[in-house]
Amino acid sequence: MGSFSDRLIFLWLCFVSFTDATSTIEQKLREDPDLSEFLAMMERSDVVNITLSSRQATIFAPINEAFQKASYDPSLKNDDRLVKYHMLNLPKKTSQLGSSNTHLISDLEGNPPLWITHKSEKYDTAIYINNARILLVQSNIQAKNSRNMEQILHKIDEVLVPVVTRTIGQTDLYSPNAWEFIDNYESWMNIKNHRIRLFKEQILFHKKQEIFKTEGGHTFFIPVDDGFKNTKAVDAKVIDGHVIPKQVLFTSPTEKGENFQTLANSDNIKVHVAFSEETEGKSTMIYIKSHTLYGDKKGVVIAAIKQANIPVRNGVVHLIHKPLMVVDQTVKQFLELNKEKEDGPLSKFCQEIFHSEVLGKEFMNVIERSKQITLFAPTNAAWDESNLQNLLKEGSKIKDVLTMHLIPDEAVYIDRIANKEVVQKGTYNSKKNLFFSVNQNNHNRTFMVEGGGVMANIVQPDIAASNGVIHVIDRVLGFPYTTIFDKLKYDSTLNDTYVLGARTRVNELLNDTSRKFTYFVPSAKAWNQARLDLPSAIKKVFMHEYIYQAEQILERHLVVDEESYTMQKLKLMGNQTKGVDLKTIRDNITISVEEQNNNSFIIHWQGKKIQVFRPNIECTNGIIHVIDYPFVDKGDIVVSSISPLSITPHLLTLIVAKYLLL
Template structure:
């Protein structure tokens, strides 16, 4: 029983009885503004917790949005943390739920035990997690997260969107944990040709912008062997296709999820326009395909302080049409604006 009429959230009839998992995997069909939950969906799928969100009955699901959450926190979300975002067998709408009352989550085992409570402060609603039992990877203590979109009804309960993940604490800073993308590429002699292309075309400067995160598919020196007769400009145009600027790192695991959710292809906005990749995982090994061609991965997932580098033993270009100015799609206007900032 609730004490008010709920705002309509779904604007499509494609899902007559959507579960919490339907919401996670098709959140863009709900009227939730520009909010995105792809990072949390990726973690749910990665740790095999899909059934927790598909389970029938009535449950409460707290779902963190992607906005401005430290990558360190996403990296530390595991199965226990995901369970700590679900109150099973209770449907908790914000207004009638008693404040500061403890609710047991699905993370209620002998080694990890997390409880939640609702708190109101300054006219805003928050959810507070309290890790009562933990270990070296799950610290004891409390985390407070603002509820930014409450009371989204689903067939198996209610979903509340929250500002940051629960039960995950801030990074304990250590000196120089990672190199920036620029210095990773500059310091690796096996990537010197890519670095020199970026230098000649004034691309390297963009990696010094600390307000964005970069995913850089970096060809090795050997990978460029079939493109050495191209002009510096042509090589620069090809290299732009290897850089994605966004608000999150695109790890191989995330690219595999994007490929799966995209019908077999992940569509990426690069500095040269959109490209489509297919990333799959088998027995712990990732494979990548571009333009119907298998791309050999020399070293994926080299984490940097401002992004991630995937070292390739290939180039995302067709040798036979390298001088052709056509691309996977029209160039995005973003590159032109960004280039004006750095030149």
């Protein structure tokens, strides 16, 4: 081998070749046209360039689109502080960034944190820095500077905006906690002229500063001054309801609709909050909803987030347009406010109310007169049903529909529906009742309301008003849009009858819109009760070998005539002594109808009293009456030693002929 000097030259050439082969961060940025905005910002900063040339680093580089949608003080674009908030002084791959609710120390003076959130998705786990998503496929880009120090580049989809003072040099105000942010709100750049003086005064009055100073990671909701109507309503409990402890929740990674416990959590009060997202016209709004489960005033209060995702040393701050938990509007004011929002999520419902001056005035008078009221408000999408558009042209029908969405003189909260304390209620439309049910699917519960043949999901329950409660629903009540077949198919409480009809040929009739049906449909509870009373017979009704007998029983429940019959009409057609003969698919059936004081009905059939659980469910081809016991008797299925499958040719011929004539 050569001399020592030759070997030294060889090693030096290898070193030079190695460092030349490794690009610097600046070169990596130049190679990516999608990072040109961030590169230009870096090049304007001498401090950043010197820093990158002298030590290790991690860079979170926003893509160009992130700058186009960012809303921050324009002067920050030429401010070293913005760039430095995107840097760490150690190289970290995405696997080294930490878990949710932990933070990294940024390179900005005062070392304000960069908060980490992991969000589980269908195929992988997304990682967020504050509210910016790391573009994982385009990240973990390794580089070395001229001193051979490791540096790592990650691409992100949003600009990271720190809390900084309007005047550079006020180092004592770097990296504020939530209380320091509130206490010095006029000093911060990029707060969009929002004032939070009134909430600060209530915090001081009730001596609640410490909850905003608590170390760790928390989420704080701060109402701006413009939304205050009554400062005295913001007491110590309400202030507690504006803090989610031990969780740092930025808007993008936080699951919408998930409930989070606030500091308002004691034997006397319990308040959850959840984020939601609504499309209004071409824009998307983020809301925060407080739900007081029990306390002075139950219900949901919804506040729009005016400025989201403000990072502080002990978590994140969201500025909201009004205080949470404080019920400061009547049902009337709720409707008037939503009427003014042309692209608001409930604007179409409000427009229909006020479209007719007479109807609107009557509707609002009922709301004003009632000390307590329950309103069901359909979303805008609910009004897009094509057949509904024709109804809107008929003034008398729209009145019947709208008045069905109103329960006067009572506030029906969702917990009463959940506990089955309330299963039906009369409406302002005196001829129509509403029926409530709960669908349990694993740990998820769906609350439903039915009126006039329409089953609607309650998509936002318990919006609180000072004189009642509002539930947002996904369909317009009182306007049938399905056949009897579809109603049975999609109503879980009628599933047993649907399954039985599918095994026979009865269901095939129920999509026919050229005929008028009246169908007495036993509920799931009805069949369960019959199983207890007639265990052997009902068991066989649902067995394949007894399809013919099952078909006979179902046909007894299905009336076909020139018109469909409401319970009121059936009552008028006969009397309790004589009854009324109805032509069913099978043969005739004689019943009598008794109306009770609470507007419910009892059917008398063969000595039995059968309660009508849900009367007058309108469909496009008839009416359903849900009954709590089937029209079945123990003599309907006679089991002999001969197999039920042993049918004579003559009987088989009769069965085939019957169906050919249908």
